[in-house]
Amino acid sequence: MEIMKQLSKCIEQRHIELEKMKNRGSKVVGILGFGYTPEEMIFAAGAIPQRLIRGGDRESLDDSREYCHNCFSTFHKAQIGYLMKEKDPVYNLIDHLVLESGDEHSELTGMYVYAYKPMPMTWLGIPGDTEYSGAFPYYLSSLEKFKKELEKLTGNQVSQQKLEEYAKLYNDIRDLLGKINDLRKAPSPPISGLDYVKLNHASFYCDPHEYLALLKQVYEELKLRTGVYTKDTPRIAVFGCPIAVGDYRLLELIEDAGAAVVTEEITGSTRDCKTMTSIEGNLMENLAQRYYSKKSKDVYKYPWREELLSVYSGLVDDFKVDGVIWYQLMYMEAQSMLGYVVNKRLKQRGIPAMTIQSEYDFTSRIEAVKTRIETFIEVVKQSKSKRGNRNG
Secondary structure, rough: HHHHHHHHHHHHHHHHHHHHHHHHHOOOOEOOOOOOHHHHHHHHOOOEEEOOOOOOOHHHHHHHHHOOOOOOOHHHHHHHHHHHHOOOOOOOHOOEEEEEOOOOOHHHHHHHHHHHOOOEEEEEEEEOOOOOOHHHHHHHHHHHHHHHHHHHOOOOOOHHHHHHHHHHHHHHHHHHHHHHHOOOOOOOOOOOOOHHHHHHHHHHHHHHHHHHHHHHHHHHHHOOOOOOOOOOOEEEEEEEOOOOOOOOHHHHHHHOOEEEEEEEEEEOOOOOOOOOOOOOOOHHHHHHHHHHEEEOOOOOOOOOOOHHHHHHHHHHHHHOOOOOEEEEOOOOOOHHHHHHHHHHHHHHHOOOOOEEEEOOOOHHHHHHEEEHHHHHHHHHHHHHHHHHHHHH
């Protein structure tokens, strides 16, 4: 689609737009975490939120070596490399950094960066146990503290009016992304998994008003579009670690092997579209409720309760998935352990599942990875055929 090219251009030229806004006096707030920092608040303060979600290249890992332990999360080593070596023009423009406390890798990234390059930082408290009575008040108080820091940074008050404006805007964005995602449930999805993930990533880089306008066009076009796959195409889910901007090789290899990626659960690297912000009443409390209610459904928090593990089974059922690939970045131990449990459960249901590991090194072993994926897709086809015969 032509619109996808425009959205890709948003990502490519983000640094140019940020420079223009900084020249007009705006501050850029970098966010490192998996989706618990309200961008609405940052915009309401007159600042610009920027999710730090680039990855996929080995150079960033090499750049991180002099600053952090090598046995550290691949994704987060990349963030350290970008922040410290100043080779990424977007990362270079950050005035204030938000670290989502509660994710140990994000916390450690902040500690490493601060040890070598002290910069203004906010540690946003995200309690892990949502059933503890004091958890939500603690999160709300963290947001209130962050609001004061934003007001000091920008010199602007965060008004109820501005919060409402951006809450409505982001509700509309989530609603449309959710509707586009639902189109992937069709026997022949009108959009590839790669394009859907890129569509999500563009929401972290584009002006939200412009992004919403383009998203409306995407949705209207996709509703009328003939599916891009044949009805017997194997339907694959990708679960696991974050897929960053630029880390698209796995999705490309799956689709090149003749399969369709129809759903994903990839550690906060796409937007949660199921939960909206209530516009009635106190907007600060409503935003806190919206973001923290997402936390209660977070499959990466402990303990792994049944309702959380069932998120994966629910996606498999809703999107009629034939096979699952768990994407495992090196040194993200909690995700690795969770992947073992999820894959085992899915295999018990008769759903083929496998794990692909990465340290952003696919280029050096591309043929081996390609062969593994192609072989797995053949196994999925055979399993799909047997299930079809049994159902018949």
